[in-house]
Amino acid sequence: MTEAPPRTAGPGPAATGPRLVGTSVPRKEDLALLTGTARFIDDIRLPGMVHATILRSTVAHARVRSIDTAPARAVPGVLDVLAGAELVGKVKPWGDLMQDLLVGDHFPFATDKVLYEGQELAAVVAGTRYQALDGCEAVAVDLEELPAVVDPEQALRPDAPLVQERIVYEFGEGNVFDRYRVRVGDFAAAERDAAVVVRQRFTTNKQAGAALDPHGCVASHDPFTGVLTLWSSTQSVYMVRDVLADVLQIPRTKVRVMVPEVGAGFGSKAQMFGHEVIAALFSMRLGRPVKLVLRRDEIFRAGTTRNSQVRYAELAMAADGEITGYRDYVVHNTGAMSVWGNQVVHIGTNVGMLPYPIPNVHVDSDIVHTTTAPGGPLRGFGIPQTVWAKEQLVDMAARELGLDPLAVRERNVVDPATFPYRTPMGQVIDSTSIKQCLTACAEAIDWAAKRAAPVPHEGLGLAVSMKYTSCRHPSLDTDLSAVRLRLETDGTVTIYSSDVSHGQSHATMLSQIVADGLGVGIEKVTLAPPDSMTAPFGLGTYASRGAAVLGTACRLATERLRDKVLAIAAHVLEVGPGDLDTGNDRVFVKGLPDSGIYLEILAATAAYRTHQLPPDFEPTLETVATYDTPTEREASDGSGNLSVTYSGAAHAAHVRVDPETGRVTVVDYAMVHDTGTVINPLVVEGQHQGGFLMGMGMALSEDYVYDENGHQLNASFKDYLAVTAPEVPELTRMSEIPAPSTTIPGGQKGAGESGTGPVPAAIGNAVLDATGIRFTALPITPQRMLTALREKERRGVETLRYPDDMPDFTGPRCPDEWPSPTAAEADDFDFDFDFDLDPEEGA
Amino acid sequence: MRAFTWLEPGTTTDAVALLREHAPGARLIAGGQSLLLAMKDRTAGPTHLVSLAGVEGLAGVRTADDGSLVVGAATTYTALTRLDATALGGWHGVLGAVAGDLADRPVRNRGTVGGSLCTGDPRYDVPVLAAGVDATLRITGAGGDREVPATGFAQGPGLVALRPDEVLTALVLPPRPRWDAVAFEKFRHRVFDAAIVSVTCALRAGADGVAEARLTVGGATPAPTPVPGAAARLVGPLPDPDAVAAAADAAAEEVLPGGATAGEAVRYRHELVRTLVRRAVTRAAADLRRS
Numbered sequence A: 001m002t003e004a005p006p007r008t009a010g011p012g013p014a015a016t017g018p019r020l021v022g023t024s025v026p027r028k029e030d031l032a033l034l035t036g037t038a039r040f041i042d043d044i045r046l047p048g049m050v051h052a053t054i055l056r057s058t059v060a061h062a063r064v065r066s067i068d069t070a071p072a073r074a075v076p077g078v079l080d081v082l083a084g085a086e087l088v089g090k091v092k093p094w095g096d097l098m099q100d101l102l103v104g105d106h107f108p109f110a111t112d113k114v115l116y117e118g119q120e121l122a123a124v125v126a127g128t129r130y131q132a133l134d135g136c137e138a139v140a141v142d143l144e145e146l147p148a149v150v151d152p153e154q155a156l157r158p159d160a161p162l163v164q165e166r167i168v169y170e171f172g173e174g175n176v177f178d179r180y181r182v183r184v185g186d187f188a189a190a191e192r193d194a195a196v197v198v199r200q201r202f203t204t205n206k207q208a209g210a211a212l213d214p215h216g217c218v219a220s221h222d223p224f225t226g227v228l229t230l231w232s233s234t235q236s237v238y239m240v241r242d243v244l245a246d247v248l249q250i251p252r253t254k255v256r257v258m259v260p261e262v263g264a265g266f267g268s269k270a271q272m273f274g275h276e277v278i279a280a281l282f283s284m285r286l287g288r289p290v291k292l293v294l295r296r297d298e299i300f301r302a303g304t305t306r307n308s309q310v311r312y313a314e315l316a317m318a319a320d321g322e323i324t325g326y327r328d329y330v331v332h333n334t335g336a337m338s339v340w341g342n343q344v345v346h347i348g349t350n351v352g353m354l355p356y357p358i359p360n361v362h363v364d365s366d367i368v369h370t371t372t373a374p375g376g377p378l379r380g381f382g383i384p385q386t387v388w389a390k391e392q393l394v395d396m397a398a399r400e401l402g403l404d405p406l407a408v409r410e411r412n413v414v415d416p417a418t419f420p421y422r423t424p425m426g427q428v429i430d431s432t433s434i435k436q437c438l439t440a441c442a443e444a445i446d447w448a449a450k451r452a453a454p455v456p457h458e459g460l461g462l463a464v465s466m467k468y469t470s471c472r473h474p475s476l477d478t479d480l481s482a483v484r485l486r487l488e489t490d491g492t493v494t495i496y497s498s499d500v501s502h503g504q505s506h507a508t509m510l511s512q513i514v515a516d517g518l519g520v521g522i523e524k525v526t527l528a529p530p531d532s533m534t535a536p537f538g539l540g541t542y543a544s545r546g547a548a549v550l551g552t553a554c555r556l557a558t559e560r561l562r563d564k565v566l567a568i569a570a571h572v573l574e575v576g577p578g579d580l581d582t583g584n585d586r587v588f589v590k591g592l593p594d595s596g597i598y599l600e601i602l603a604a605t606a607a608y609r610t611h612q613l614p615p616d617f618e619p620t621l622e623t624v625a626t627y628d629t630p631t632e633r634e635a636s637d638g639s640g641n642l643s644v645t646y647s648g649a650a651h652a653a654h655v656r657v658d659p660e661t662g663r664v665t666v667v668d669y670a671m672v673h674d675t676g677t678v679i680n681p682l683v684v685e686g687q688h689q690g691g692f693l694m695g696m697g698m699a700l701s702e703d704y705v706y707d708e709n710g711h712q713l714n715a716s717f718k719d720y721l722a723v724t725a726p727e728v729p730e731l732t733r734m735s736e737i738p739a740p741s742t743t744i745p746g747g748q749k750g751a752g753e754s755g756t757g758p759v760p761a762a763i764g765n766a767v768l769d770a771t772g773i774r775f776t777a778l779p780i781t782p783q784r785m786l787t788a789l790r791e792k793e794r795r796g797v798e799t800l801r802y803p804d805d806m807p808d809f810t811g812p813r814c815p816d817e818w819p820s821p822t823a824a825e826a827d828d829f830d831f832d833f834d835f836d837l838d839p840e841e842g843a
Numbered sequence B: 001m002r003a004f005t006w007l008e009p010g011t012t013t014d015a016v017a018l019l020r021e022h023a024p025g026a027r028l029i030a031g032g033q034s035l036l037l038a039m040k041d042r043t044a045g046p047t048h049l050v051s052l053a054g055v056e057g058l059a060g061v062r063t064a065d066d067g068s069l070v071v072g073a074a075t076t077y078t079a080l081t082r083l084d085a086t087a088l089g090g091w092h093g094v095l096g097a098v099a100g101d102l103a104d105r106p107v108r109n110r111g112t113v114g115g116s117l118c119t120g121d122p123r124y125d126v127p128v129l130a131a132g133v134d135a136t137l138r139i140t141g142a143g144g145d146r147e148v149p150a151t152g153f154a155q156g157p158g159l160v161a162l163r164p165d166e167v168l169t170a171l172v173l174p175p176r177p178r179w180d181a182v183a184f185e186k187f188r189h190r191v192f193d194a195a196i197v198s199v200t201c202a203l204r205a206g207a208d209g210v211a212e213a214r215l216t217v218g219g220a221t222p223a224p225t226p227v228p229g230a231a232a233r234l235v236g237p238l239p240d241p242d243a244v245a246a247a248a249d250a251a252a253e254e255v256l257p258g259g260a261t262a263g264e265a266v267r268y269r270h271e272l273v274r275t276l277v278r279r280a281v282t283r284a285a286a287d288l289r290r291s
């Protein structure tokens, strides 16, 4: 991987000495992780700690007749038992804390109805985990099973079982809990003028975060101070603290959230969960610490999943390959309940249009409930789903027009003459190298030569995407993170942040920024564990926001701290602050880096020799900075610049299909990214590799397999086919073409999710090239591949769509059978009216 | 998991006695690689675990006087992979190859041949190899010792022809002359996943080709299933690719009749049987040609 050149221009402190930003500093995190001394949630043991477990529904949809916890209380070792009914009126439902996000659809336990398999029915706390399990088995549950609805399109039918019965939605009815639409330009005109319009129904899968470190927490309520301390394996300290305090109806000051080492989240830990409330309640009732760590099957069934979608997607292309329009009707399955689910379709669609500045975009979405596991954020946040449909349509259109898919993409990717450039969808592209990334990636896979000499059962596929860097989510009018820095009295520096690092290497990345900015050795910089009692308010770690948003806050806090240090030094040395520089743990007069005053002395001066401070100087060597991105709120036509900057990803897959077993092997894979200024190439490369791996799982193997009763058949790592190292190709063809962000002061862009977006589409396009089979459903399993190959042989055709052309396919096969959005007409009327009045608006 | 009592007998006689004494809750445990998983999710809850780890003479491999290979039930996969060609000569070596290409290292270090055979999981490898080479199982119990063919021992998922107070002591592979070439083939998603379908092909050479053939399919059916009809097609001159393909088609139809037009999951297994029989026969026939 190429290393980003260090940035010379731009704001920020210019420290002397070797700059660490831009170099592969070994990760500070690794020593503890590799020696086994890192402490994860299940490692926490407190004196007097007791153990809770949750009894979960084994059916997907049912009316609760009764839940009798009395027998559980008689089980040896059991200390307390909870179920839903007794909490009604005492505990506040959640799901609506952040504006516009749903009415309170979450409660610690099912009360009147079970909505999905794995939903909480009761919980038991006991001296040991095994006694608690015994207690759960003793709870007498009487449920009246109701018909399940697993398929999101079934959920739209008027006769479908109603999932959420009690909640009145603002923008939906029945199982439609929300709607979303985009009206940019005029798709009908684009359709009329196009040389070709390709249309295809695509479906995507439910994917698990599959973080190895389970969801779990330890709650400890101190009856004397009234403070509830919660250690949790979570991505966001304050989201948990604020929602938990609200649910329990206690002041924020009485809830302290701390986070141990977190063995990944990928979006699956980006909200507060029922188990956190349950552990807290037990601890408050017993006055003892309570541990509640979920088992793998519980995480599968009751954690959040990637939202599955059905997309009726259309793409209009001019004869020269220009993409002129995109229309889609998305049935978005957000499971039985969801905090984040509807956001996924908004952002995934808006940003999913990139890297093409498509002038005419028309999207409708019905966001529906089914009796399946809650949908939520997962690496890529809706973009892999959109790109799966759109990037295959691009190939389909190119084929119809006899154009090279590479040339078509090169023609269309955003490549403006000047920056910043606003796309018709409203994204402000502050910098990008996506076109160069695309060309480089095609070269890396040897596109031209390999396509000129095709090998049977092998194929190449391309896909490009841009991933947002942090986001002003439509339901959250905020996009901030904060850092507090303290220069300690021995010259070391402590960083406080509430944005949990769970694989993103914050300790390393932030220390690089502080070391460069303050001239302090990186070994002297420490990241404090996330703790709501000490860390400033920030939103958390998701949306690829760490380096750009938290990193910028850290940069600002460093500049402020540097100013204070320089002020003391200037006073002591009797020079102006402008004559000073920092480096080698010292502040020195410019040009004399081997002299100067050690930071240690300056810090000690501020603490212990305050007479030597400048007059009126406030001695605190602690600074705080918050960075809120200059992003926009989503406009009513769906447009807007929701992200501060955009990371480019151009991917090329080379696959081989075994025609005898159906196995798809990714034999080679090239990735070229624009992550802006790369703070730590080693870390960024790791993020891209991990991102690819999750994309590959989405493409080839991972899915929630449900039976018709809504029972998940593969809720274990034995049966859920997460990708493991042996299946992954050597990812040697990876490089960066940095186009530093001009909005983010350090130039960095998000790295965590750009490796995922293009993967399913690139593999899908390669699979078509290898076999003539266009997969319209994910994942492309060996079973599906082999049955499709046999069907293709049987019919003697050149191309086949799976499953659309299979004999047993029951869905709509061609566009004239496609369904319409449930509220299509009303929306169209409103929109056309506005549009006629002011045709320039939104362009 | 539920509470249990751990028992460590030194002999099979003691093991059998303990199983009887603590019936019906007592279970044997060898490597625990299947049983512990079931205990963890409480689908099994034995009151007593009778460990085979300390039972004398239950682990290890020796060639008997008649040339048969006696594999102690408590022999681990890893132990099998460490044996050289003097201990596992000729096609007996397939056992070592199979043992080295399943699950992952920790499972191979603990998992045993006996545990694999007695779990009754249709997707495990050793039962398909054992049935495929017409091996015998040695069993001891309160009612005395008995020997049964490996074929038919498994009777469906989780079901084997073993009484609660019996111990499997050994898997006995027939003497080498019984077969001249044996090939085992399987298909799985990830390297450590159990097979979706597996196939054993055993061939005995005749004057000018194949004198006897045995084909056994695993994974596709509730228990390892011999396909004698398809195997019979292989007898005669060494099969050419067309003959192999015909036998493979016949095998698929014999194991899963009508599978080609069934639902996708069955159709897929039907296809895999074809593919794996073809591969196994091709490999075994090539061995035969070489020898």
Ligand SMILES: Cc1cc2nc3c(=O)[nH]c(=O)nc-3n(C[C@H](O)[C@H](O)[C@H](O)COP(=O)(O)OP(=O)(O)OC[C@H]3O[C@@H](n4cnc5c(N)ncnc54)[C@H](O)[C@@H]3O)c2cc1C
Binding pocket: B027, B028, B029, B030, B031, B032, B033, B034, B035, B036, B052, B073, B074, B101, B102, B103, B104, B107, B110, B111, B112, B113, B114, B115, B116, B117, B118, B119, B123, B124, B125, B126, B162, B166, B167, B168, B169, B192, B193, B194, B195
């Ligand atoms: C991750 C993973 C991957 C795996 N992949 C594969 C694979 O690819 N292929 C494959 O074939 N297998 C696979 N397995 C299964 C593995 O082979 C079995 O778990 C193992 O062989 C069982 O042996 P054990 O000694 O651990 O049995 P245990 O778990 O100790 O016992 C299993 C059962 O057999 C009984 N039992 C054990 N020994 C005897 C005996 N001597 N007499 C009577 N009853 C007995 C026990 O009472 C119990 O009911 C996998 C397992 C895991 C965990």
